[in-house]
Amino acid sequence: MRVFVAGATGAIGKQLVPRLVEAGHEVHGMTRSESKQAMLQELGAVPVVADALDPDQVAEAVGRARPEVIVHQLTAIGAVDMRHFDRDFALTNRLRTEGTDHLLSAGQAVGVRRFVAQGVGGYGAYARNGGPVKTEEDPLDPTPAREMRETLAAIRHLEEAVLGARWTEGLVLRYGVFYGPGTSLAPGAEQFELVRRRKFPLVGDGGGVWSFIHVADAAEATVAAVERGSRGAYNIVDDDPAPVTKWLPALAQELGAKKPMRVPRFIGRLFAGEAGVVMMTDVRGASNAKAKRELGWRPAHSSWRDGFSAA
Numbered sequence: 001m002r003v004f005v006a007g008a009t010g011a012i013g014k015q016l017v018p019r020l021v022e023a024g025h026e027v028h029g030m031t032r033s034e035s036k037q038a039m040l041q042e043l044g045a046v047p048v049v050a051d052a053l054d055p056d057q058v059a060e061a062v063g064r065a066r067p068e069v070i071v072h073q074l075t076a077i078g079a080v081d082m083r084h085f086d087r088d089f090a091l092t093n094r095l096r097t098e099g100t101d102h103l104l105s106a107g108q109a110v111g112v113r114r115f116v117a118q119g120v121g122g123y124g125a126y127a128r129n130g131g132p133v134k135t136e137e138d139p140l141d142p143t144p145a146r147e148m149r150e151t152l153a154a155i156r157h158l159e160e161a162v163l164g165a166r167w168t169e170g171l172v173l174r175y176g177v178f179y180g181p182g183t184s185l186a187p188g189a190e191q192f193e194l195v196r197r198r199k200f201p202l203v204g205d206g207g208g209v210w211s212f213i214h215v216a217d218a219a220e221a222t223v224a225a226v227e228r229g230s231r232g233a234y235n236i237v238d239d240d241p242a243p244v245t246k247w248l249p250a251l252a253q254e255l256g257a258k259k260p261m262r263v264p265r266f267i268g269r270l271f272a273g274e275a276g277v278v279m280m281t282d283v284r285g286a287s288n289a290k291a292k293r294e295l296g297w298r299p300a301h302s303s304w305r306d307g308f309s310a311a
Contacts, residue, residue, distance in 0.1 A: 003226060004065045004112075006030045006052060006103055007073035007095075009039055011182030012118070012175075015219035016073065017043040023223055028065040052099040055106075062106035069226050070107045072117040072162075074099045079190060082276035086150040093154035100158045104165055114169045116225045117162045120155050121174030121235045121286040122211050124148060124275075128282040132209045133241050135287050136174070136233045147275040159233065171229045173222060176213035176237035176286065179304070180311055183215055187311065195252050201261040203268030203277055206245035209285035211237035214307045217299040224295040234291040240303035241285025247304055254308050 003020055007013050008029030020027045021044035029045035030052070031037070037047035048065065050057040052074050062070070074095040080088045100117065107115055119125075126134040127141045140159075144152040162170040179185030185192060194200040213221075213236055221236045248260050268277045291297050301307035 001069055001226070002026045002028065002065060002067040003069045003071060004028045004030065004048075004062055004067035005045070005071045005073060006099070007075065007118075008043075008045060009033070009036045010073055010075060011178060011215050012218055012222070013073050014039075014043065014182060015216050016071070016222050017045045019219050019223050020226065021045065023227070025226070028067060030061055052095055052102065055102045058102040059106045059109065062103070062110060066110050067107075067112055069114045069116065070103055070112050071222065071226060072100060072103050072115070075118065082279070083147065083271075083273035085145075085147040085273070085275045089151045089154075093150055096154040096158045100161050104161060108165070108167055112168055114171070114226065114229070115162055115165060116171045116173065116222065116229065117158055119159060119172040119174040119233065121237055122176035122178075122213070124278055124283045125152070125155060125174065126284045126286065128278070128284060131284075132243075133285045133287050134235075136235060136290055145274040145278045147273050148278075163231065163233065169229070169231050171225050171231065172233045173218075173225055173236045174233055174286065175218050176211035176235070178215050178218065179212055179307060180215040185311070192255060195248070195260070196255045196257045198252075198258050198261060200248065201263045201268070202244060202248055203263055203272065203280035204265040206243060206248065206262075206280060208244050208279055208281050208283040209241050210244065210247060210283065211235070211241045211285040212247075212304040212307065213237050213299065214301040217301055220300070221291060221295060221297045224297045229295060234295065235286040235288050236291055237286045237288045238299045238301060238303055238307070239288065240305065241287075242304065244280050250305060251308055
């Protein structure tokens with residue numbers, strides 16, 4: 001199939017493109033940077049340069065490629081200050097709203113039969129009540145922390161737009177917290193270094209449940225969605241949702257660091273805002289049962305424990 005990947009040079013895009021090529025697909029990889037065309041060629045894709053926020057450029061790029069499937073992996077996530085979560089996600093939020101709409105419009109014009117988009121299942125997307133592990137049938141958080149409202153609204157917009165596009169088969173992959181090459185949870189990267197330097201404290205009871213996914217496993221799941229997915233949302237996470245009280249000390253030990261400091265909620269709120277406290281104490285994990293059942297996918301790193309060790 002001809003597959004158009006928007007965001008082809010991001011952390012997951014660099015894992016996804018060669019896997020699609022290896023599976024026999026003709027891949028057109030979109031980037032906004034002309035300097036990344038050589039990278040895309042090395043990965044096996046046909047390079048496409050376009051600004052995802054310019055509807056005319058997107059329409060022209062998709063029109064030239066005439067893909068059967070569009071994969072939307074557009075983000076612009078850098079360093080994030082939890083006290084200003086929405087500010088630091090502002091561009092990503094535009095890519096999830098305007099960028100999604102532009103890709104859908106362009107895809108409808110050429111009649112793509114499947115549209116696969118990057119959703120979120122790993123940092124506070126689900127409602128913070130009920131059990132610790134959520135399925136795709138559970139609602140997204142209707143009352144996110146103040147600093148996360150715009151980000152959750154953008155996630156909701158993406159899901160409603162993609163799943164509501166009746167002219168194509170829309171899939172939203174709710175990825176867990178990424179780790180591995182090109183992410184902030186990798187050797188030398190921001191989050192690992194904060195843990196190593198004991199600057200990533202455990203806040204409150206540390207009861208927030210996180211679901212992780214190695215970026216390579218996320219890419220494998222995306223290939224499965226491209227080839228055989230059906231309309232709907234899928235949690236793309238490992239088999240081992242874990243509270244912060246388990247995974248954070250285990251990561252510190254793996255990195256040869258001292259145990260994380262423990263601070264009360266009010267102290268955590270001072271340096272991480274309400275969003276940071278929510279992430280540490282209240283978020284819910286996600287079940288991957290549907291993705292395993294319907295996509296025929298299994299994460300090679302079934303637990304973050306093994307994955308962190310490998311990283």
